[in-house]
Amino acid sequence: MLEIASLHVTVDGREILRGLTLSVLPGEVHAIMGPNGAGKSTLAHVLAGREGYDVTEGTARLDGADLLAMSPDARAAAGLFLGLQYPVEIPGVSNLLFLRTALNAQRRARGEPEISGADFMARVRAEARALGLDLEMLKRGVNVGFSGGEKKRNEAFQLAMLQPRLAILDESDSGLDIDALKVVAAAINRFMSPDRAVLLITHYQRLLDHVRPTHVHVLVDGRIVESGGPELALRLEQEGYERHAA
Amino acid sequence: MSAGSSAAAREGRNPEAAAAVEALSSYRWGFTSAIEQELAPRGLTEETVRYISARKGEPEWMLEWRLKAFRIWQTMAEPQWAKLSIPPIDYQDAHYYAAPRVKPSLKSLDELDPEIRRTYEKLGIPLEEQKVLAGVEGARRVAVDAVFDSVSVATTFREELRKAGVIFLSISEAIREHPELVRRHLGSVVPVRDNFFACLNSAVFSDGTFVLVPKGVRCPMELSTYFRINAENTGQFERTLIIAEEGAYVSYLEGCTAPMRDENQLHAAVVELIAEADAEIKYSTVQNWYPGNSEGKGGIYNFVTKRALCRGARSKVSWTQVETGSAITWKYPSCILQGEESVGEFYSVAVTNNFQQADTGTKMIHLGARTRSRIISKGISAGRSNNSYRGLVRMGPSATGARNFTQCDSLLIGDRCGAHTIPYIEVKNPSAQVEHEATTSRISEDQKFYAMSRGLPEEDAIALIVNGFCREVLQTLPMEFAVEAQKLLGISLEGSVG
Ligand SMILES: Nc1ncnc2c1ncn2[C@@H]1O[C@H](COP(=O)(O)OP(=O)(O)OP(=O)(O)O)[C@@H](O)[C@H]1O
Numbered sequence: 196m197l198e199i200a201s202l203h204v205t206v207d208g209r210e211i212l213r214g215l216t217l218s219v220l221p222g223e224v225h226a227i228m229g230p231n232g233a234g235k236s237t238l239a240h241v242l243a244g245r246e247g248y249d250v251t252e253g254t255a256r257l258d259g260a261d262l263l264a265m266s267p268d269a270r271a272a273a274g275l276f277l278g279l280q281y282p283v284e285i286p287g288v289s290n291l292l293f294l295r296t297a298l299n300a301q302r303r304a305r306g307e308p309e310i311s312g313a314d315f316m317a318r319v320r321a322e323a324r325a326l327g328l329d330l331e332m333l334k335r336g337v338n339v340g341f342s343g344g345e346k347k348r349n350e351a352f353q354l355a356m357l358q359p360r361l362a363i364l365d366e367s368d369s370g371l372d373i374d375a376l377k378v379v380a381a382a383i384n385r386f387m388s389p390d391r392a393v394l395l396i397t398h399y400q401r402l403l404d405h406v407r408p409t410h411v412h413v414l415v416d417g418r419i420v421e422s423g424g425p426e427l428a429l430r431l432e433q434e435g436y437e438r439h440a441a
Numbered sequence: 442m443s444a445g446s447s448a449a450a451r452e453g454r455n456p457e458a459a460a461a462v463e464a465l466s467s468y469r470w471g472f473t474s475a476i477e478q479e480l481a482p483r484g485l486t487e488e489t490v491r492y493i494s495a496r497k498g499e500p501e502w503m504l505e506w507r508l509k510a511f512r513i514w515q516t517m518a519e520p521q522w523a524k525l526s527i528p529p530i531d532y533q534d535a536h537y538y539a540a541p542r543v544k545p546s547l548k549s550l551d552e553l554d555p556e557i558r559r560t561y562e563k564l565g566i567p568l569e570e571q572k573v574l575a576g577v578e579g580a581r582r583v584a585v586d587a588v589f590d591s592v593s594v595a596t597t598f599r600e601e602l603r604k605a606g607v608i609f610l611s612i613s614e615a616i617r618e619h620p621e622l623v624r625r626h627l628g629s630v631v632p633v634r635d636n637f638f639a640c641l642n643s644a645v646f647s648d649g650t651f652v653l654v655p656k657g658v659r660c661p662m663e664l665s666t667y668f669r670i671n672a673e674n675t676g677q678f679e680r681t682l683i684i685a686e687e688g689a690y691v692s693y694l695e696g697c698t699a700p701m702r703d704e705n706q707l708h709a710a711v712v713e714l715i716a717e718a719d720a721e722i723k724y725s726t727v728q729n730w731y732p733g734n735s736e737g738k739g740g741i742y743n744f745v746t747k748r749a750l751c752r753g754a755r756s757k758v759s760w761t762q763v764e765t766g767s768a769i770t771w772k773y774p775s776c777i778l779q780g781e782e783s784v785g786e787f788y789s790v791a792v793t794n795n796f797q798q799a800d801t802g803t804k805m806i807h808l809g810a811r812t813r814s815r816i817i818s819k820g821i822s823a824g825r826s827n828n829s830y831r832g833l834v835r836m837g838p839s840a841t842g843a844r845n846f847t848q849c850d851s852l853l854i855g856d857r858c859g860a861h862t863i864p865y866i867e868v869k870n871p872s873a874q875v876e877h878e879a880t881t882s883r884i885s886e887d888q889k890f891y892a893m894s895r896g897l898p899e900e901d902a903i904a905l906i907v908n909g910f911c912r913e914v915l916q917t918l919p920m921e922f923a924v925e926a927q928k929l930l931g932i933s934l935e936g937s938v939g
């Protein structure tokens with residue numbers, strides 16, 4: 196599904212990703228762990244198409260299509276979703292309007308009909324309830340006045356509503372209280388299916404207790420330096436990244 | 442409004458529908474062919490003023506009023522202080538004021554600026570109406586038929602207004618049918634010598650609208666000047682006079698979201714509103730005159746004088762405007778808050794893109810005790826445009842306990858445009874309070890990326906963020922207008938990124 200081959204990325208002339216290779220198949224959950232500043236968010240942003248990153252070498256393909264040649268909205272329509280580490284506020288645009296506009300834009304791009312108001316609201320109610328988000332809150336501006344944890348729940352809500360094929364979740368667990376962590380983890384598990392995949396960027400095992408990864412990777416200094424199964428995350432929790440130090 | 446608007450909004454204008462048909466035929470068979478060449482002299486002289494008045498069959502007092510205005514105008518100079526660079530306008534060029542205006546005749550829509558054509562399509566305007574708007578040869582017939590069609594439907598609305606006692610006429614009709622009313626009020630809020638453009642308008646105004654809502658009456662429908670074919674005849678020097686008697690209420694919509702092309706570069710309208718005790722007038726404008734092409738060529742100069750007199754106690758006037766068009770806009774809808782506890786509101790969105798220049802704002806003149814005003818201005822600049830907000834809040838000596846709140850927000854798209862906020866505050870009563878807040882921001886890359894990563898194409902993403910920025914203003918518009926205004930904001934910002 197996702198094929199990244201020897202990806203090199205510079206930001207402001209500084210090389211952040213330095214030959215990153217990764218392959219994700221449908222039905223897989225890949226956890227990416229690594230020290231602060233290693234390049235995890237950079238990877239997520241480059242895959243989603245954020246400006247300001249120069250890809251100097253390498254490729255990234257989604258279902259064979261050249262991701263790097265597509266605009267962010269085209270990537271979204273192709274089934275990619277990025278849950279941001281720091282969700283953004285858009286004053287004056289209600290969460291519901293934002294989401295509905297986005298959903299319909301994706302549908303249009305795929306040649307599908309727009310969703311009806313009634314269907315949309317029915318799904319909103321179901322997903323909002325599951326994520327413990329108040330409907331009144333969703334009528335407010337996008338993420339405006341939301342607490343850190345509420346913003347993360349809102350990202351999970353958008354994931355549930357947009358139903359992409361590949362979800363890249365950048366620290367979806369940070370800032371969440373214990374109960375919210377379970378709620379968000381449950382949303383990720385509900386989302387997963389044999390034809391979907393998740394790239395889970397996290398610092399902590401506690402999320403992986405709820406969302407069981409099929410693969411765990413260690414990203415250090417712009418490269419994946421070690422890969423393994425769920426047991427790797429448990430070991431990292433004990434040892435940290437000392438043995439990977441450059 | 443565009444074609445998407447309901448029949449009701451259009452037919453609100455119906456008293457003028459019949460006039461439009463009449464006017465059209467006389468223009469077609471009399472004026473445009475022969476009279477224009479023989480009688481309309483080049484250059485603006487007393488003869489021109491007499492000619493306009495005679496053509497309209499106006500009474501002697503009206504002619505005298507115009508002539509007086511003309512003589513004053515000759516002694517005036519164009520205002521220089523607005524933050525605009527205005528290419529010199531040759532007022533002696535007959536082209537600017539000759540009464541019946543001839544649109545550029547295109548052989549077919551294919552000759553139309555593709556940009557405009559795309560906009561028509563985006564607004565969903567039917568092909569035949571596109572032809573009328575663009576002034577394609579042979580399209581008039583269709584438009585005239587359209588007027589005939591709606592005349593019958595319109596009669597019902599006319600009847601309803603008549604029952605309510607609301608007078609809603611073209612100003613020419615009003616001069617004929619209610620001369621005493623027009624004579625009493627015309628120029629009472631915007632005096633003839635008020636400013637260069639208002640004075641010019643007073644001398645040569647072509648047509649416009651007259652509304653009177655009698656005591657205690659709530660006007661049963663939104664009134665709209667919008668009648669496509671008619672706009673063609675009244676656009677250049679429009680004159681509007683609206684009077685709400687004691688306890689009356691009226692909501693009035695002006696404008697058109699479809700970009701109008703016009704040979705006449707100069708537009709100088711005057712709008713006067715009078716609210717008596719406990720009356721309320723809500724005046725909403727969506728303005729989308731041709732802004733010129735992306736290189737800055739062509740485009741309308743829009744110099745408008747709009748002023749409301751809140752004469753009675755507890756009267757209220759709200760101006761809401763969404764300005765996206767014109768090459769140059771110079772406009773300050775104002776309120777004179779004379780009655781005690783009267784209220785003035787100004788909600789504005791002004792968008793400039795490419796080479797457009799806008800200098801807009803408001804004046805709130807507090808005279809009465811405990812008068813209140815509220816100003817919310819949202820300026821959006823993109824491309825190489827310049828957008829200025831200029832606001833005057835004056836608290837007179839007798840404005841005890843008066844209050845003003847002003848909020849001016851500017852949003853910049855790109856780094857070649859400019860936004861300027863220029864507040865003038867004069868307080869002559871120590872108990873009056875004036876509060877002013879101003880912000881300038883840019884559309885952040887973060888916001889744009891966030892919206893795009895959810896599937897919104899870049900221009901839609903920007904339109905959404907901009908609509909959010911303008912929300913407070915857009916929500917004061919009547920529902921139907923608000924939806925169109927939102928679409929329009931998106932369209933006017935096209936090409937502003939990337
Ligand atoms: N726009 C930028 N300009 C300059 N440096 C940048 C920019 N964006 C990222 N960097 C640098 O790139 C490196 C990788 O950052 P990135 O955000 O990808 O790290 P991360 O692995 O997500 O870290 P964390 O665990 O703290 O979230 C950091 O050293 C960061 O300072």
Ligand SMILES: [Mg+2]
Pocket residue numbers: 235236237280365
């Ligand atoms: Mg990060």
